[in-house]
Amino acid sequence: MPRGRFRITLGSRAITVDDIGLGVLLAQIHDRDEHRRVPDLHRLRITMYEDQDQSVPVGPETRGTDWLVAEVESDDVRYYYGQGYWHEIGAWHLETLREELHELLTATIDITIPVWTKGPKLTSGPKKGRDSHDEDWFNHRVAEQAGYQLFDKKNIVTSFYRGGGLEICDVLGPDCELICVKKATTSAPLSHLFAQAVNAVTALRTDKDVAKKFRDRIARHNPDHPMVRDIGTLKVVFAILLNEGEEITTDSLFAFSQISLVRSLIKLRTMNTEVRVVAIKRQ
Template sequence: MSPKKQASTRKTSLYRLNAPADPGLDLHTLVEERYRGREGFTTTPVDHAGVVGLLVTGSIARDRAEWCDVLSELTGADVQVAGRTSSGLLLVRTERAVYAVTYGMGHHMIDSARLDLGFGLQFALRCLDQDGISLVRRHLMDARGRTNENSTTRGGNLRDLGTEWIGSIVSKITGKAIDLPLTHTSAGRRSLGVSCTDSSISLPLGRSPQQFLNDLRVIEDACTQPAPLPGLESLAKVRSLRRRGKTDLVRELNERLDQYLGDLDAPGLALNFPGECASHATETRAIRIMRGSRVIDVGDLDIDDIRQFVRDRPDGCRLSTLKDVRVQLFADEECTESLSPPIPGHRWITAEVRSGAAHHFYWQGSWYEIGAEFVQALRDDVTELLGRPSGVVLPTWPAGKKTDEDWFNKEAAKQPGYDLFDKKNVHTGTFRGGGLEICDVLGPEGQLIMVKKADKGSSGLSHLFAQARTATEALRYDAEVREKFLARVAELRPNDPPEDTLATPTVVLAIRLKYGVPLTADSLFAFSQVSLLQTALALQGMGAKVEVVPIYA
């Protein structure tokens, strides 16, 4: 039998680093400090057949693998197996940039602050076949903080995979590359599979120095294309700035956020429920804020409730202090029945910082960059949604301590044809404790009216949007909730067929902005616009009609 021919390529992870392609740059500075000179690791300068850079290799040996204890307990046998973790990192300097090629656990050796976080998606959006996408992982910038991963074995376009551009942060995309003269395709192979994250590309690269350098040039040329390929533009609208907050831009944004936390008039700061808490918004009766021995309990959370723990701190210390604050939801006013774990305070805020055409947003504890095109598209869609006519008429809501949400709901229910449902929760085996609040007021044509007073940010709106989704989902899919709600409607309206209320429900989001500011796309914080559109899409997908009604002062 003839020996097997060695493949000309090998699947490799490739990163581009935020470092100048300067021959004077010390490449050692791009390696995580704990691996520099570490026992068992070797660092070697490289200058071979045009490949110029730095090679770092090594392994961490263990006399006994960490899983031996588990197997010993389960089987009663004395399991003794050595463990070894191997890592390889090659830093390569070209005329344009510095790249990192990794094998095994080699990616852990890169200083994460030096990763170019746009590299992987920049490449993917300029070379992937729009009809050959096999996987998209995206994060939705709404109140629930959800992550969706859609995949197909045969490949398809973004619409087939069910992706929406509104508030989607793509962190991974896999598919077939087209028209790239790489070593892999020139060897007679028909297609090239590529998997890209925000910072990396995983693809076959040439094994010889000449092939490898040629492949790097092809990738560099692809990244210089002026715009994403048709059909992929929507994925380029939002860019994550994650990676432990070490980049210069993130440090600058954190400084701005730190200043906002100490400024009572800061325009770009608002409150937002973390994803794991949004589903409990309708059940919450008390919220506890803690730092050290200081504890404050509130009924409705406001941004200033959290900010008071940090605003008197010195410059540069507020954000770090906020990360020590904990916020917890409870189902009872005595704070004995917890609905959530204590969650760090910085995950309860959103912030917006504008820098030229780009907007940067702090959301769920991370920064994101959104271009002007995305912001304008948001504004147009929100304007259309706010302009839809509604059959609901609501009273004014003047400022004053006595005119709280409870007062307004009762005023609205005094109108002919309207009924009060605020605090008349439905209790079922699923919704125990505080039960489920379906709506605040039932409209004359069975509209589910949900009321919220909020500032221009997300503080009350994320609660409102979560209530709308939870109530609509429960009415649609939970027979016990639906039966109990319809029974209550029948008691109040014996002459109206209660089933008609839910055949094609109308959900009315009634919003009063702080200080009586008019409700427009311009007066809503950008993430509130995202959450509003995501909520409208979700409700429409469940067969509901969505209306947004402003409440005037």
């Protein structure tokens, strides 16, 4: 079976994909009778993985309907469909959510994230026709800076995190920043990004083997890095290229991503972890 970060199962049929979008979900039920499509979408199961070897799941499996998002506004009440249910979000709650996000999205940040430039199109291979300046290229650009260390595809493997291992971050910053990079035109990649960060921080806080191997790897590159001595207060930085370089605000960020981000923020704060969001510029 081809490898991918998402496994989609409906009955005895299973596929793997690198991304989840509305088209992918609808393709699984398009051949069903009209009255069966929504129930079958509810039966459909999606498992998100840390790695393309599908050895480390990121949380429990979810239903297909969990990935549908809709918003309807009436007077001062907004009705939001997410996680398979309709929710009524009153004006007060919505304002509180937006205030929390606004504070997060406008907070100052001390790291430097370069511009993500467009590159020449690839002329051969399985990615022929795609931009050569992909996420792998950009992570290397970030890590080229003094004091930064590349961790993309350098997963931590333990007796528990076997196979592809656990991805802690894409790049480690000079002041213990776990920099997590994602290019996103839909909410699905961001949901994966936020869940991955929570999973990584949880492992660093609760799994001594993961923490030791991570610190040892840092020490081999930079023995003077502060995290070598102690994993104290962590800092997660979500570096996001939204569409083609949009500013990240409460208006531009996808509705489902806003809720996912706030939920992840709450979890990370309980683990003594600061969170920042930075918009990647595009040229």
